[in-house]
Amino acid sequence: MPKIFIGNIPHASSDADLQQWVESRGFEVHAVQIIYDRITGKSRGFGFVTLGEEIDTQTAINLLNGRRMDGRVLTVNEATPLTSPSASFAAHGKPGSVPNAT
Numbered sequence: 001m002p003k004i005f006i007g008n009i010p011h012a013s014s015d016a017d018l019q020q021w022v023e024s025r026g027f028e029v030h031a032v033q034i035i036y037d038r039i040t041g042k043s044r045g046f047g048f049v050t051l052g053e054e055i056d057t058q059t060a061i062n063l064l065n066g067r068r069m070d071g072r073v074l075t076v077n078e079a080t081p082l083t084s085p086s087a088s089f090a091a092h093g094k095p096g097s098v099p100n101a102t
Helices: 015-023 057-064 085-092
Strands: 003-007 029-036 043-051 075-078
Touching: 003 057, 015 029, 015 043, 057 075
Parallel strands: none
Antiparallel strands: 003 043, 003 075, 029 043
């Protein structure tokens, strides 16, 4: 199923608000997840939407990107898999270190 990233979501919006907004534009939604700060519990202003199988990701991006939700212009892109920070450290050493520096 196609998954899209949506940024600049109004901070007061809930998962249900975002789902309703996407569905009101004619898309079938399977799942919505707005990302929240672990410490404050407040929305970080972005989230992910999993669309129905028959929906073309690029079509959804083209139709949703730049649209307004509660006065805010949304940024919509294809969701990309999260890379593990530990995998990055293993390949490159500790952050800020210079491998094999002499």
